[in-house]
Amino acid sequence: MSMRCLRVWIHLTCLxxxxxxxxxxxxxxxxxxxxxxxxxxxxxxxxxKFSVAxxxxxxxxxxxxxxxxxxxxxxxxxxxxxxxxxxxxxxVLEHRAEVAAMSRRMTAKEIGxxxxxxxxxxxxxxxxxxxxxxxVHRDNPVAGLSLEELDSIFCVQRRRGxxxxxxxxxxxxxxxxxxxxPIHLYGRNGNSGTSYFFRxxxxxxxxxxxxxxxxxGSASVVLDxxxxxxxxxxxxxxxxxxxxxxxPIAAVKGGRYVKPTFENAMNGTYPLRRHxxxxxxxxxxxxxxxxxxxxxxxxxxAQGQQLALDHGYFPLTLQEITRLQAKWSAVKAxxxxxxPRPAN
Numbered sequence: 001m002s003m004r005c006l007r008v009w010i011h012l013t014c015l016x017x018x019x020x021x022x023x024x025x026x027x028x029x030x031x032x033x034x035x036x037x038x039x040x041x042x043x044x045x046x047x048x049k050f051s052v053a054x055x056x057x058x059x060x061x062x063x064x065x066x067x068x069x070x071x072x073x074x075x076x077x078x079x080x081x082x083x084x085x086x087x088x089x090x091x092v093l094e095h096r097a098e099v100a101a102m103s104r105r106m107t108a109k110e111i112g113x114x115x116x117x118x119x120x121x122x123x124x125x126x127x128x129x130x131x132x133x134x135x136v137h138r139d140n141p142v143a144g145l146s147l148e149e150l151d152s153i154f155c156v157q158r159r160r161g162x163x164x165x166x167x168x169x170x171x172x173x174x175x176x177x178x179x180x181x182p183i184h185l186y187g188r189n190g191n192s193g194t195s196y197f198f199r200x201x202x203x204x205x206x207x208x209x210x211x212x213x214x215x216x217g218s219a220s221v222v223l224d225x226x227x228x229x230x231x232x233x234x235x236x237x238x239x240x241x242x243x244x245x246x247x248p249i250a251a252v253k254g255g256r257y258v259k260p261t262f263e264n265a266m267n268g269t270y271p272l273r274r275h276x277x278x279x280x281x282x283x284x285x286x287x288x289x290x291x292x293x294x295x296x297x298x299x300x301x302a303q304g305q306q307l308a309l310d311h312g313y314f315p316l317t318l319q320e321i322t323r324l325q326a327k328w329s330a331v332k333a334x335x336x337x338x339x340p341r342p343a344n
Contacts, residue, residue, distance in 0.1 A: 031262035033306050034318045040072075040301035047075030048291035054081075054088020054101035055193050056217040057236040058276050061128060062101055064307045069298050076291045082217075085193030092281050093117050098292060100279040103130065103193030103236070104200075114281075123280040123288070125324065127299045129314035131260035132197060132272040133237040133246035135222060137229045142172060144248040144257030147202055147271060153183060153232065154212060155203035162253075165209075169230065185212035186224040186233030194218065197274055198234050238312025262314050276313070284327070300324060 052062055059082035066078045081091065085104055091097035093113060106114070106122070114122050134150065136142060145153075149172055151160040158165070166172060170179035187208060188195040199206065215221040221233040226243040237260045240246060248257035251271045264270040278296065282288040288296070298304045305315035316324075 031309065031314070033302060033309055033315055036318050037302045037305055037315070037321055040298050040303050042072055045075060046073050046290040046294055048289060049077035049079070050099065050289065050292055051079040051081065051091070051097040052088075052099040052101055052278075052295075053083070053091035053097035054099075055085045055103040055276070056082045056188075057103045057130065057192070057194050057239075058082070058101045058128075059217075060238070060311045061276070061308055061313055064311060065295065065299050065304055068303065068307065069295055072298075073291070073294060076294065078291070078295070084189070084191030085196065086191040089114075089279070092122075092279065095281075098281050098289075099295070102277045102279060104197045104274065105277065106279060118281060120283045123282045123284045125278045125280070125296055125300075126275040126316065126320065127278050127296075128276045128305070128308040128316065129265055130274055130276050131237040131265045131270055131314070132194060132201075132234055132274060133240060133260050134232065134234050134249060134272075135225045135240070135244040136232050136247055137225055138243055138245050139229050140169075140174075140232075140245075141178070142169065142174060142247060144250055145172060146250040146253040146255065148253045150202050150249070151204070151206075154185060154187065154198070154208055154234075155206040156209055157203065157206035159204040159206050160202075181230050184228050184231040185209065186215060186221050186228075186231055187212050188218070188221060188234070189214040189216075194234065194236065197272075201272060236312075240312070265314050266317070 052066070059080070062080055062082070066080060070076060070078070081088070081097070085100070085102040088097065088100040088102060089106065089110060092100045106124070111121055134145060148160040148162050149166055152158050152162040152164065152166040164171070167183055169181045169183060187198065199208070213224060215224060215233070218235045218239045221235040222239045222241055222244055225231040225233045226241060237246060246260050248259045249271055250257050258264050258270045260270050260272070265273045278299065280288055280292060282292070287293060300316070300321050308315050
């Protein structure tokens with residue numbers, strides 16, 4: 001982690017602003033975990049070590065999973081490097097890590113590189129759901145933005161069709177003191193899955209305008225917007241704070257603005273929804289090493305999915321976890337069927 005990113009994290013932590021749960025700032029009802037998701041069942045202690053490298057957006061969640069797994073299995077040692085999805089994949093390709101945490105799916109080209117290196121395709125495991133949020137300062141009155149407007153704000157080519165660059169807040173309908181105010185851009189660097197996802201989903205494969213300030217991590221983007229009333233930036237929704245707000249997004253200009261809530265992310269109406277993944281340097285039809293298997297098993301358990309919820313992400317549905325159980329039999333070893341848990 002760079003010194004700037006560390007300073008950002010400490011600053012946000014001291015303010016009590018890091019990774020607020022969704023109910024903390026948006027007014028939405030806090031979602032509850034499906035009580036039928038099987039819990040993690042401790043069978044026997046395992047030992048061993050491995051490395052997880054990848055997404056900065058997933059860092060708080062990976063750390064929480066690893067801490068809980070270590071508590072249950074003290075003999076397991078897991079190193080974490082969260083420099084970005086691309087760097088995590090590169091670490092696996094160079095045999096410096098066994099697991100890549102990615103906030104986007106691997107591309108066909110990347111899978112081809114993996115096959116050339118290992119002789120088989122990686123095991124892909126969705127582990128949580130995230131909504132990429134478009135953040136503005138809390139004083140900014142913009143009611144919402146369309147994907148076309150975001151494209152013209154952030155992207156050089158404007159492949160979604162607007163004929164002009166949106167570089168002032170008056171061009172998206174703001175008046176009075178905001179009419180001539182310039183739009184200041186904040187985002188993520190090229191190694192991050194968040195950056196790739198935004199370029200693919202908003203820019204349609206285009207590139208960012210050079211005016212955009214590249215943040216060292218998800219938290220630094222939010223800090224930049226916190227300190228700039230005219231700023232706008234994109235980051236994982238779990239990094240929201242009381243000083244910024246996520247802007248509702250419309251899939252088309254003139255369409256309905258949709259907030260990045262749990263319900264909207266799960267029903268598909270929020271247009272910037274994405275899965276978060278673990279990629280294992282392991283054939284799908286073969287069981288991984290016991291320590292890696294335990295990490296996956298815990299991530300997909302009721303306890304692991306509750307931690308996702310607690311850290312501002314969205315859990316997988318019971319149907320998704322059931323499909324994963326059927327696809328990857330090693331997960332079943334530590335997940336047992338259960339009846340709904342009584343309320344505490």
